[in-house]
Amino acid sequence: MTYVNNQTKGFSLIEVLVSLVILVIGLIGIFNLHLVSKRSSFESFQQTQASYYTNDIINRMKLNRTQLLTYNGIYTGQLTQPSTSCDIAVGMATVVCSNAETRAWDLYSWEQLFSGASEKISGRDVGGLDTPTACIEAQANGQVLVVMTWRGIRSLSDGAENAAGDGAAFIKNCGSSNKRRRVYSINTVII
Template structure:
C-alpha cells in the first residue's frame, strides 16, 4: 500500500527561498543604480541652470562682456558693493560693479552657498570649475564637476578650451554651452 504525501518538501521550500533572495538582491542593486543615475541627471540639470544663469547675466551687461572671461572655482572674494536690486531698492551700480557682483553671486551659487544644512553648503555641484571664453561676441561656458561614479572623462572628446577646464579624471562631468551675445 502506497501513502501519498501532499505538500512541499523542505528542499523545495529552500530552493524557493534562494530564488527569492537572488531576485531581491537584483532589485536592491537596480534601486541603487537608479538613484545614482537620478543624482547624475540632477547634477546635469543644475550645471545647465548655472551656465545659463551667467549667460543671462552677461546679456544684461554687454559693455563688460569681454571681462567675464576667465576660470572660476569659487575663490572670488566679495565685491565692495552689493548690486542686488529689490523692489523699492535704490542701489545703482556701474557696469564694472555689476560684473563683479554677477561673478561673485554666480560662484556662490554653483558652490552651493544658497543651500545650507548645519552651516555646511549642501547645494551646488561637487568640485566645480567653470570656464568662460569669449571670442568677439561668441561665448563658450564650460561647467565641470565631479560625478558620483567612475565613467569616462566628460571632456575626452571636447575642444582644447573645454578640455583645459577642471581636472581631467574618470569622474569629471562637463556641460558646454556655446552662444552669441549681441
C-alpha cells in the same frame, strides 16, 4: 497484504530553501536596480543644474554687454563678496551699480550658486555641484563659450576627453582631468 498510500501533501524543506534562494536573488537584483536608478537620477539632476548655471551666467552677461570681455576666467567658488551688493531682489532697489560693480556681483553670485552656498547643513555647503569649475571665454565679436565641469558619482570616462570642434582645447583645460569629470558647455553669441 495491505497497500499503504503514502503520498505527502505540502512542501519539503528542500523546496522551501530553493524558493527562498530564488526570492533572495530576485530581491538583490531589485535592490541593485534601485541603486543604479538613484545614481542615474542624481547624475541627471547634476547635468540639469549645470545647464541652469551655464544659462544663468550667459543671461547675466547679456544684461551687462559692455563688460563682456571682463567675464573671462576660471571660477571655482573662491571669489570674495564685492563691497557693493547689486542684488535688487534683496530690497536694494535704491542701489545704483556701475557696469563693473554689476559684473563683480554677477560673478560672485554665480559662484555662490554653483558651489552650493545657498543650501547648508551644519555649516557645510550641500547644494550646487560637486567640486565645480566654471570657465568663460568671451571674444570681442560677442562669441561666448561657457564650460561647467564637476565631479560625477561613478568613474566612467573623462567628460572632456573627446571634446571636438571650436573651443575643444578650452573645454579640455577646464577643471581637473579625471574619469569622474563631467562637462556641460554652451557656445553662443551675445549681440
